[in-house]
Amino acid sequence: MKSFSPAFNPMIVRFLAIGLLTSVFAGSSIAQQSGLPINAAASVNGTIITNDMVEQGIRAAIAQGQKESPQLRGAVIEKFIEVLLLSQQAEKDGLANSERANTQLAIIRQNYLADLELSTYMSQNPVTDADVQAEYNRELASLGPQGMIVEYKVSDIAVASEADAQAALARIKKGEPFDKVAKSVSLAPNKVQGGAVGWIQPGQVAPQLASVLVTLSKGQVSPSPIQMQQGWYLLKLEDKKSSKPPTFEQAKPAIRAGLVQRKQFDFLGKLAKDAKIIVQ
Template identity: 25%
Template sequence: MSVATMMKSLTRSLLAILLLPVCVHAAELDRVVAVVNDEVITASELNTRIAQAERLLAAQGTPKPSASQLRGQVLDRMVIERVQLQAAKQRGLSVDDATLDRTIQRIAEQNKLAVADMPKALAQEGIVWNQFRDNVRNEILMSRLREREVDARITISPGEVDALLAAGATAPKAREYLVSHILLRAPEGATPDQLNALSLRAEELQRQIRQGEDFAKLAASYSAAQDAMQGGSLDWRPLERVPAIFAELLPGMRKGEVSKTLRSAAGLHVFKLMDLRDAAESKVEVEQTRARHILVRGDAAGSADKARQRLDDIAIRIRGGAADFAEMARVHSSDITAAKGGDLGWLSPGDTVPEFERAMNALKPGEISAAIESPFGWHIIQVLERKKVDVTADRRKMEARQALRERKIDEAFEDWLRQLRDAAWVEIKPE
């Protein structure tokens, strides 16, 4: 997983960590509230997480669920986190200190802080530095587990991409949707009675929503989705990024409308269309450069200094008209393009190494560079011409593939969590 992708997946969890205090009630350390396989969750841990959830809900302006509902929701999330961390350990996954430090560095930058100032800043919010580091490490570990067990198994076929693009081409106008949802998770192999009970609960939630009950509060009270404490909000998404079972209904819904009960592999869903807006579309162009070069490797010339001097001499001869660039490339270049007179064809941004691209971009058409070094050796470069190329279609195809992948990952992740939770031995102790 790339750093950018990982940071995106950690944003909400780390926001909670940054906002919320860590407090330990020493008198309750020995009271066990849940057993998860061979590990326990203590009352002090649960109380800490409940306090965190209360602070997060207050920061978001979300009405707080009842004490018993909040306790149950928080404990369920702690159980799911614990089984994920246990699964990561069983698979030999770990997070070294260097990776942890790099992630914290990026968190500090996002919050416009120096890492050295973070312990003091966190302490002012009641957050213990070592606990913060442990929480970040666990979030990275769970992200890696998800990548291995879910993300890596997702495939997108060219046909799926083409079908999505075709559907978008016939749509009246590109739109983005703000959706909030509630997931009532069904256990593996749920019985008809269990499903009927969930259906009745979903109907009751729909009734409360239509009567004006705060959706975010209901999500925080009842939803088994990972975004429950964020009010079930999926944030603004284009239709192709919305879960498939939601996307089928959304185009025909009005702002504020509540869906019927929907069923997926993870359980039952109810969602509300909070808002919608037209999505901005823009043409995407890149500048391409047609260039040629002569490459001399330092070892072939005897030394780096000799290679540079040799190329400088060749460049002087070409600029003075005493030699032809293509002919010099055929004779002197060590690159496979030598037979074509050093012609590299049309290059888009990112097609070459940064050192080469910077030197090439600094040239006007017809100009020849001084000798420049790259990981491949020493070059002289000539820019032949430039043009603007419309890559909107390529960009849309890339975005469509990514949207389909993210949609499938979201859906598969909830189902995988359900299976992981159902496979664990969990005992919830009475209050």
């Protein structure tokens, strides 16, 4: 017998979420399970839907907020049947070998293999509890002797040239509100919010910006434009606050997620470094 591909199309989850298919297949092959292989949940024209595929579909639906239940299992099976019926008809209609189908199938295959490679790499190179503890200790040490987290509420103006930055700074020094100037000349997307960036920590921005930010008093604008690779910046410190750092248990999920992301980024960077990449 033919075996249906185990990839659970995201379309299936979307359909599950809105509860399609309630009785369309009642009394069909779902009810006629005699003669099916042991691991088969259903069969459509000889193509098997395995219990493993159904379990994978259930997990995907639960991850999107569905509750596990016999009804959910039935809905997953019904959705697989619907997809099989349509895909089999597409084969009959000659769509399977079309350029559009081949392109989409190639993309699906590449995405699946990419996810599989990344998950395999992470399972072989996991972030350990010791890694998380070490990163927590490092971040605590970076807070300094007082051991407090200092956050800065910042607004900025980004322009293309030093001359533009100096012109904007001159307007601000003459008394024009920073947010008004930002809306007028800034090239950054946050210009519509008057240049508002929100609360940040120095370690979250480039060193050129951080070194200026920590010297500003509340309400002060950077005394001169700051040169960055993307252009020239002006900063305004709107407010400043200090708080105690979270406990290890509180910080552990975020630290672990950050370390996982960093490890994945480093792995991808190594692959890119060793590859021959040409962009048109």
